[in-house]
Amino acid sequence: MTDPALRVRLGPLELANPIVTASGTFGYGLEFTDFVDLSELGALCTKGLSLRPHAGNVPPRICETPAGMLNAIGLQNVGVEAFLAEKLPRLRTLGATVIANVWGDTEEEYVAVVEALQDAEGLAAIELNISCPNVEKGRMLFGNSPTATASLVSRVRAATRSTLIVKLSPNAPDLVESARAARDTGADVLSLVNTFVGMAIDPVTARPRLSFGTGGLSGPAIKPLAVRMVFQVARALPGVPLMGIGGISDLSDVLEFLAAGASAVQIGTANFRDPGVSGRLVKELAVYCADRGTAVSSLVGRAQRIGTGGEAGAEG
Amino acid sequence: MRADHQAVLLRRRVFSPGFFSVTFRAPTLAREIAPGQFVMLEVAGRLRPYLRRAYSVADADPDAGEAEFLVRRIGPGTAALEDLAEGSEAALLGPLGNGFSLAGLPPRARVAVVAGGIGAAPFPLLFRALTAAEIPADLYLGGRNAAELGFRSRFAEIVPGETFLSTDDGSLGEKGFVTDAFARRADGGRGPLYARVFACGPMPMFAALARVVQRLDCPSEFSTEAAMGCGFGACLGCVIPATEKPFVISCMEGPILPPGKIAWEKI
Numbered sequence: 001m002t003d004p005a006l007r008v009r010l011g012p013l014e015l016a017n018p019i020v021t022a023s024g025t026f027g028y029g030l031e032f033t034d035f036v037d038l039s040e041l042g043a044l045c046t047k048g049l050s051l052r053p054h055a056g057n058v059p060p061r062i063c064e065t066p067a068g069m070l071n072a073i074g075l076q077n078v079g080v081e082a083f084l085a086e087k088l089p090r091l092r093t094l095g096a097t098v099i100a101n102v103w104g105d106t107e108e109e110y111v112a113v114v115e116a117l118q119d120a121e122g123l124a125a126i127e128l129n130i131s132c133p134n135v136e137k138g139r140m141l142f143g144n145s146p147t148a149t150a151s152l153v154s155r156v157r158a159a160t161r162s163t164l165i166v167k168l169s170p171n172a173p174d175l176v177e178s179a180r181a182a183r184d185t186g187a188d189v190l191s192l193v194n195t196f197v198g199m200a201i202d203p204v205t206a207r208p209r210l211s212f213g214t215g216g217l218s219g220p221a222i223k224p225l226a227v228r229m230v231f232q233v234a235r236a237l238p239g240v241p242l243m244g245i246g247g248i249s250d251l252s253d254v255l256e257f258l259a260a261g262a263s264a265v266q267i268g269t270a271n272f273r274d275p276g277v278s279g280r281l282v283k284e285l286a287v288y289c290a291d292r293g294t295a296v297s298s299l300v301g302r303a304q305r306i307g308t309g310g311e312a313g314a315e316g
Numbered sequence: 317m318r319a320d321h322q323a324v325l326l327r328r329r330v331f332s333p334g335f336f337s338v339t340f341r342a343p344t345l346a347r348e349i350a351p352g353q354f355v356m357l358e359v360a361g362r363l364r365p366y367l368r369r370a371y372s373v374a375d376a377d378p379d380a381g382e383a384e385f386l387v388r389r390i391g392p393g394t395a396a397l398e399d400l401a402e403g404s405e406a407a408l409l410g411p412l413g414n415g416f417s418l419a420g421l422p423p424r425a426r427v428a429v430v431a432g433g434i435g436a437a438p439f440p441l442l443f444r445a446l447t448a449a450e451i452p453a454d455l456y457l458g459g460r461n462a463a464e465l466g467f468r469s470r471f472a473e474i475v476p477g478e479t480f481l482s483t484d485d486g487s488l489g490e491k492g493f494v495t496d497a498f499a500r501r502a503d504g505g506r507g508p509l510y511a512r513v514f515a516c517g518p519m520p521m522f523a524a525l526a527r528v529v530q531r532l533d534c535p536s537e538f539s540t541e542a543a544m545g546c547g548f549g550a551c552l553g554c555v556i557p558a559t560e561k562p563f564v565i566s567c568m569e570g571p572i573l574p575p576g577k578i579a580w581e582k583i
Contacts, residue, residue, distance in 0.1 A: 027550040034318045055562035058582070062545045062553030067363040069545065076552050076563075219366055272546040273358065273367055275409070276320060 003286045005295040008042070010241035010263050011188040013125050013163045015042040015097065018258065018296055019282045022245055022268035023048055023101035023127060023167070024073065025218075026278075028087040029094075035275035039095030040282050042264060046083065048103045048129045051112050053079035063200050063209040068219025068247065069269060070198050072212035075103060080116045092122040099165065103129040107152050111159045118160055126162045128153070130182075131169025131194035143169035143194075146181035157186030165243065168192040168233075170222075175229055176236045183240050191243035191266060192233060193226050219269040223247030227260050234261025234304055249277065251284045258296065259303040318548065321345045321355075321408045325400050326382065334389040335434075335466030337374065338397055340408065343381030348411050349373045351442035352514075352539055352572045355410030356547035357385070359396040368409065369393035370544045370567070372438035372516070374470075383408070386467055388434040412547045413571045416442055416514055416537055418449055425511035426477070430456045430498050430525060432517025436467045438539050442514060443474045454501075454510075455479045458494020458521075462487040495524040508534040515539065519583055526575035540573050542566040557582035 006017035023045035056076025063070045091098050104110035131143035142148050166182040170193035195216025200209040226246020244262030249270040257265045267278045323340035330336045356368035375384040446453045454477040459465045481489025482497040490497050516539035529536040545551035547567045555563035557579040
């Protein structure tokens with residue numbers, strides 16, 4: 001079932017619908033097959049893949065916070081080789097549109113992972129995680145300085161013909177500058193935002209609730225921040241295809257991000273609470289469009305056209 | 317098959333302040349659940365708690381189509397369940413996890429169940445299975461004080477063997493840790509009295525019990541608890557340091573784990 005009203009185009013990436021599941025919240029997709037028909041999603045983003053298997057952080061790794069959660073999983077993953085051998089073939093059989101999320105500790109590692117994925121059949125795109133705030137060495141820098149972002153993205157761009165998505169960090173000092181750097185050096189699509197660095201402390205013991213100390217905040221708590229950031233980047237860089245991410249749990253959230261300027265959205269933490277939510281949102285969006293005789297593409301950026309009373313970023 | 321079951325709360329029974337059970341109408345789940353398995357429970361429409369909470373299924377009655385959970389109020393998740401009105405719905409995602417195993421027990425074997433505090437939660441259904449299989453079992457139920465043994469009446473007539481109560485402060489039953497109460501009896505002189513030990517409780521209890529069962533060379537199954545974000549292997553939040561690899565994923569490889577798989581020194 002593909003509904004032409006739901007089709008979206010993000011640069012070279014065409015998706016049957018704009019509902020994508022976010023990296024780190026959807027495993028390798030295979031964990032969800034009891035709850036979602038993977039072939040009905042716009043795409044799924046895999047757990048962040050590294051050159052070698054990675055064990056991740058010691059527990060406690062997660063902690064609930066008001067309307068969301070903190071995580072410091074530490075990028076546990078099976079490694080790109082096992083992904084290609086064990087996961088991707090099954091995802092292809094299930095008809096999933098797959099976006100491989102990739103990370104490394106150095107530019108060389110990113111390039112090596114991307115090269116390993118180069119000849120894999122059935123990958124729709126590669127998404128670079130330049131923004132995971134959880135592992136110490138170096139990676140904070142890729143997303144947090146436009147220079148480091150530009151250097152990494154151009155290296156990766158030179159190494160692959162695949163559609164390249166760069167996932168931006170909301171912790172960057174100037175998100176628009178980071179977005180511009182990624183676009184100028186070869187990103188086809190920008191996804192935003194990754195988690196916000198946060199912290200929770202046990203009030204009795206005064207210890208951080210996560211063993212890592214800090215963690216990435218996600219869930220509905222970050223939604224207004226993420227909407228503002230999508231709106232801001234869409235306004236500053238018109239024409240750059242965006243995937244909006246941040247606390248999306250229901251249809252109205254999807255519509256809000258589309259209106260802000262995202263051509264597609266990623267569903268993240270909501271997958272934990274409600275593993276069937278992504279498939280349901282595809283159906284609800286189809287009903288919404290049919291009822292109004294509209295197409296998703298015409299819902300994108302409506303808020304940009306209407307404008308705001310003031311500049312995004314005003315703190316009132 | 318794993319599914320998200322919309323279930324109506326039929327009744328709540330209060331055992332002592334903060335200790336209660338909730339029974340839902342959930343026919344499919346009641347038919348499919350095995351002892352030791354769990355569900356991720358969501359009280360709809362709440363932003364706090366935002367994530368679901370993991371609850372072992374305490375008992376299931378396939379004929380009546382009911383599933384029961386034993387709950388101790390400790391935070392916003394359990395408070396939401398305490399506030400849920402009878403007749404209201406909750407979502408029960410399950411069955412999840414691996415469950416206890418009764419396979420391979422020798423003839424005339426006797427088993428032990430060791431429970432600390434709210435660790436009593438998964439055992440009514442296990443006792444049902446043990447009774448059906450005609451396997452005698454003793455219950456060691458411990459807590460810090462008498463209030464923590466709030467669920468003892470739930471076990472009054474379902475243990476196919478003896479029940480030993482203990483409290484750290486001696487306010488009920490034997491004074492001391494439940495693991496000590498178990499250790500005093502488990503050594504039958506020539507090897508362990510029990511062919512298998514099923515346990516659930518806090519990590520310090522597990523760590524102490526692991527030493528006892530290792531000394532006795534007694535096969536054991538621990539129902540581990542770790543903060544779970546999803547319950548089905550997606551978030552990787554519930555890992556436990558392991559012996560044969562860095563971590564086991566509690567929700568998928570457990571929650572029932574033999575103590576030998578857990579790296580106790582890293583907990």
